[in-house]
Amino acid sequence: MTVIGIGLIRMRNLFAVVMLSGIYSLLAAFLYVIMDAVDVAFTEAAVGAGIATVLMLATLALTGTQEKPSRHTNLLSIAIVTVTGAALVYGTLDMPEYGDPDAPIHHHVVPRYMNDSAHEVGPPNVVTSVLASYRGFDTLGEVTVIFTAAVGVIALIGRIRRRRSLNHDARLNERWADTMSSKPVLRVLTKLIIPLIMLFALYVQFHGDYGPGGGFQAGVIFASALILYGLIFGIDTARRAVPEWMTRLGLALGVLMYAGTGVAGLVMGGNFLNYSVLAHDHLHGQHWGIFTIELGVGITVAAAMVTIFFTFARLLPVDPNDEKRS
């Protein structure tokens, strides 16, 4: 992994960097597996395997492949990075060894999470109860961040397209359609596998209680299916199947579902994001609460990923000839 890291820094060709970071992410997922952090590994797998590379490429297509050769070495930034890195390493020296049962974290909240979550919250997968219930506020914050990111992308570059010439658009579409959907091999496989990916995403969504997974991973996987469709059949075809209003609605709906669950808790006489009051039996309340917010997370994440990809990919590719002319 270190080798890959150094290789990443040394490489000037951003395209090769994208490829290598793909490997980095694969290895990271495997490391998480070794450390038994199944849910984290799942996230890394879902994000790293498809979406991250695709989004980076979409960005690359907007910016160009070669890193700008910097004229001056920025001593200040190097110094800051070195100092921060040293501080972090120094910090880890004090940390208990991996898996040390005497580590402070094992004395405070972890025992409660591990021992009590089964009857306080319910789901057999402890990570789900921690994220969705004990740390409900944090997760709501994360979802809002994703929501904001997608809204930002729409606001910033969603409009650029209108300034481009129709001619450019037509040629672009032609090239999109021409290159991919006419390849029978890719077309057949895509048709074959898209329903499977979608169903698998929903499976991950609804089994977050029992195994690794949950809303975030499910959203990413579902978005992968739509992105694959967009890649092979062209953005415009994909937009016809999944119109823009749908993703934007999903984006907002997800956050609303999450926050709404919290408010519902308030209304019914509990604290914000306290699900126990949602039903007569507090375990059922927790269950439904977690279920709803996970669904909210999934919808938001999927909608955000799809929005970002489609917004970027519409601009793709920057045709050098066009730029010279305009």
Place this chain on the structure above:
Amino acid sequence: MIHAISLGIFLSLFWLLLSGYFKALLLILGLISVGIAVVVALRMEVIDHEGHPVHLTLRGTWFWPWLTWEIIKANLDVAKVILDPKLPIQRLVFRVKAGQSDELGHVVYANAITLTPGTVSIDVNDGEITVHALTRGAAEGLANGEMDRRATALVDGPGALPKDRAGDRTGGTG
């Protein structure tokens, strides 16, 4: 429509095998999920005889074991070449005709070519597949047409090429 229904059945099976939980709530959720997947797939227009080739499953019972055996033979051949200190490769690029009647057939054939190490399909164009082969033996094994016949029998039915069935016994040099 038939394809949509069979896709739904297939996806339900997929869900049950993945899940392994038979609680009422999860079964209902599974049903909803299958519904969502089928509806989105319908909107995408990916359900047709290409996207959901259910008619191939039965005939596939003859094709897959044969292909697996071919893959194992091809693996041994390539392994020998790679481990040989002299690295005796003879790279060839050539075209084969795909005798299948539609593009789905060409795809099956092309993927079968790629799956056997030693040959990779690099282009599919109007019933002709451009193939890159690592050794002459692999190329000749493909060119004798056995795999083409098998794939045709898979896609178009065994009746499509009645007179060629006699040639099946010749076998590939693989």
Place this chain on the structure above:
Amino acid sequence: MFAAATAALLVVTGLAMIRALAGPTVFDRILAVNTVGTLTVMLIAVYGFLSGRPEFLDIALVYALINFIATLAVTKYTKYSSLGAPGDHDGRSEP
């Protein structure tokens, strides 16, 4: 024995990484990344058995399903931005 298989797979991953770092063309790197993807599926599956927790298979399943999307995206990208000059020496000048 699972440990031995894990070790062998790690060695294979290392070899593939050498190819990814060495190049020389972009396509070599893509090939290597794709191979590492398949290897990761196997690693996760084998390690799941090594540690006696086969539920890791869900993660392997994710990779099996969507790893190739990245490869497709990359091949598509190479077709676009390197219409003039392929490979590492991308001929596009900085604007």
Place this chain on the structure above:
Amino acid sequence: MDTLFDVLSWICIVLGSVTCLIGAIGLLRLPDVFARMHGAGMIDTMGMGMILLGLMFQAGPTLVTVKLIFIVVFIVFTSPTATHALARAALQGGVEPQVDGELEDSSSAGPGGDGAP
């Protein structure tokens, strides 16, 4: 019976690991992209298949085996497609496949689909 499955399983896993190693050596030794694809193909087909088959023997007739079968099926479908896409992109990206000889069509032609373009 258990020992039989154990032995079978180990044979498969060892075979698979060895195949993967050979494939990786091929990935390093072979001279150009198109040739290297054959090495990678070994890992994707027999290496993967054998190792996961070995795991199936370990798991026995459970849902774990079913998931393993799913993984094998998905990789069998996706890997040739990815390889094909890559080969096509490399071809159109300007990498000329080096050729060491010609295939004479007439001598090797079978009765049905011969190689004549």
